[in-house]
Amino acid sequence: MELKLYDTLTKQKQPFRPLDPKNVRMYVCGPTVYDFAHIGNARPVIVFDVVFRLLRHVYGENHVTYVRNITDVDDKINARALRDFPDLPLNDAIRRVTEKTAAQFHADVAALGCLKPTFEPRATEFVLPRTDGKTDMVTLITQLIARGHAYEAGGEVLFDTASMPDYGLLSGRKLEDQQAGARIAVDAHKKNPADFVLWKQSSDDEPGWDSPWGRGRPGWHIECSAMSAAYLGEVFDIHGGGLDLIFPHHENEIAQSRCAHGTHTMANIWMHNGFLQVEGEKMSKSLGNFVTINELLRDWPGEVLRLNMLKTHYRSPIDWTLKGLEESAKTLDDWYEVAADSKGEVASGAVLEALSDDLNTPQVVASLHGLRNAAASGDAKQREAFAASLRLLGFLSDSAAGWKAKKQQASGIDAAQVNSLLSDRAAARARKDFKESDRIRDELAAMGVVIKDSKEGTTWEIAR
Ligand SMILES: [Zn+2]
Incomplete structure (x- = not known):
C-alpha cells in the first residue's frame, strides 16, 4: 500500500517518500492566540491530526516529528491585551491573553481527539539567537540581508521579492501581475509592492526585541521559517495549513526559507485543507454565524465534531450544518454501541487504503459503515477491525457507558x-x-x- 498525497505546489497526487523514514517531518501553522478558536480553525487541526496518526501507523510512533507553532506575537494580540487588561504593563497583559487563549485552544483540540504535536514552539521564544543554537528569526533575517534577499528601509527590513526569480510558484501569482495589479498605494520605501516585512520597528507601547535594526518585532511569515528549521531542518517532508494560507503566508515562508538556506525547496509536499462555511454561508462575526469550538463542545462531544469534519474530503469545501452534526451524532451512538467494548488492534485494510489515497476520509467513512454492518451481524473479526480502525482515526476514546454519560452532559x-x-x-x-x-x-x-x-x-x- 503506497501513501499518496496531493501537493499544492505540483498540483498532483504524488507518492509520499520521506527524506528519512526514521524521522518523518511535518510542520503545520498553528493558531494566533488572542481569541477563542472557531470551527474553521478546527479543520486543519483535525485533518493534520489524521495525517499524523497515519504517518505514525506507517512509519512507527517514534519516527514522526510533528511541529505546530503558536503565534504569540501579533498586533491583534496587542490590541486584545490593551482592551482586556488596560491596567497591566503591556508585556504582562500580553502574557495573560496568550496564556489564557493557548490553554483554551489546547483544551478545545484535546476534546476533538487530537494528539499533541511532538513540538509546539512559541514564536516569542524564537525571535533572538538561542543558547541551544536552534534557528531563530534574527539570524535568518541577517542571512537574508547578507545573501542579497532583504533590505532595510523606512524602519523595516523587507524581503526583496525581485531577488528570487521563481517567487510565486506555490500560489501561481507572478510578480509582474502583482506589480500591475497592485491597487494598494505602494509604500514609498518598498522597492516592489510585493516585498513583505521581515522586521518592523516597535513603538514604546508595543512589544519589542533589540535587534541589529533597532528595537522591533518580527513579521508573521518569518516565524514559521524559523520554527520549522529549528525542529525539522532546512528541508522537510510535509508543510500543512488552510487554503487561505497559501498566499501570502506560505508563499513568503518558502521565499524566506529557500533564500536564507540556499535550498531548492522548503518542504516536499504542501498540503492545504479547504474552506468551511456554516449553513451555506461564509462564517463571519458580522453575520452572527461565527461558531467557536468551545460553544459547539457545550452541545456535542468532540468526537461528533471530529466525525462531522472527516465526512468531507479535506480539500473540498465543507458546509457545517446542524443537520450534519445530528447525523454524525447518531452515527457515533451506533458505532459506540457496536464497537466500544471490542479490543481489536488491527485496523481494516480498506480503511488504510482509503486513508493512503490522499486521506480519502469520505471513503473511510463508507468502509466503516460496511464494517459496522458486518460487525452487527455477528462477524467478530470484522468487529475487531471496525474498533481498531475507529481508534486509529481518533474515535472510541470512551467506553460505551462513558460515551452515554458524555452525551448527556453535553446536552445539559x-x-x-x-x-x-x-x-x-x-x-x-x-x-x-x-x-x-x-x-x-x-x-x-x-x-x-x-x-x-x-x-x-x-x-x-x-x-x-
Ligand atoms: Zn506558518
Whole structure:
C-alpha cells in the first residue's frame, strides 16, 4: 500500500517518500492566540491530526516529528491585551491573553481527539539567537540581508521579492501581475509592492526585541521559517495549513526559507485543507454565524465534531450544518454501541487504503459503515477491525457507558433527574394513573428526552 498525497505546489497526487523514514517531518501553522478558536480553525487541526496518526501507523510512533507553532506575537494580540487588561504593563497583559487563549485552544483540540504535536514552539521564544543554537528569526533575517534577499528601509527590513526569480510558484501569482495589479498605494520605501516585512520597528507601547535594526518585532511569515528549521531542518517532508494560507503566508515562508538556506525547496509536499462555511454561508462575526469550538463542545462531544469534519474530503469545501452534526451524532451512538467494548488492534485494510489515497476520509467513512454492518451481524473479526480502525482515526476514546454519560452532559440533561422522573412514571403506570404518566412523558420530551418502553423495561435517550 503506497501513501499518496496531493501537493499544492505540483498540483498532483504524488507518492509520499520521506527524506528519512526514521524521522518523518511535518510542520503545520498553528493558531494566533488572542481569541477563542472557531470551527474553521478546527479543520486543519483535525485533518493534520489524521495525517499524523497515519504517518505514525506507517512509519512507527517514534519516527514522526510533528511541529505546530503558536503565534504569540501579533498586533491583534496587542490590541486584545490593551482592551482586556488596560491596567497591566503591556508585556504582562500580553502574557495573560496568550496564556489564557493557548490553554483554551489546547483544551478545545484535546476534546476533538487530537494528539499533541511532538513540538509546539512559541514564536516569542524564537525571535533572538538561542543558547541551544536552534534557528531563530534574527539570524535568518541577517542571512537574508547578507545573501542579497532583504533590505532595510523606512524602519523595516523587507524581503526583496525581485531577488528570487521563481517567487510565486506555490500560489501561481507572478510578480509582474502583482506589480500591475497592485491597487494598494505602494509604500514609498518598498522597492516592489510585493516585498513583505521581515522586521518592523516597535513603538514604546508595543512589544519589542533589540535587534541589529533597532528595537522591533518580527513579521508573521518569518516565524514559521524559523520554527520549522529549528525542529525539522532546512528541508522537510510535509508543510500543512488552510487554503487561505497559501498566499501570502506560505508563499513568503518558502521565499524566506529557500533564500536564507540556499535550498531548492522548503518542504516536499504542501498540503492545504479547504474552506468551511456554516449553513451555506461564509462564517463571519458580522453575520452572527461565527461558531467557536468551545460553544459547539457545550452541545456535542468532540468526537461528533471530529466525525462531522472527516465526512468531507479535506480539500473540498465543507458546509457545517446542524443537520450534519445530528447525523454524525447518531452515527457515533451506533458505532459506540457496536464497537466500544471490542479490543481489536488491527485496523481494516480498506480503511488504510482509503486513508493512503490522499486521506480519502469520505471513503473511510463508507468502509466503516460496511464494517459496522458486518460487525452487527455477528462477524467478530470484522468487529475487531471496525474498533481498531475507529481508534486509529481518533474515535472510541470512551467506553460505551462513558460515551452515554458524555452525551448527556453535553446536552445539559441531568441523568439523575431523568431517572427519578422515570421511576415516578413507572409508579403512575403501576397505579394506572395514565394521565400522570403521560404528563411525565411530555415533561421529559420537553427536556429533550425520548423514552422507549419495551418488555425489558424503559430506556431513554437524548432527542436530536
Ligand atoms: Zn506558518
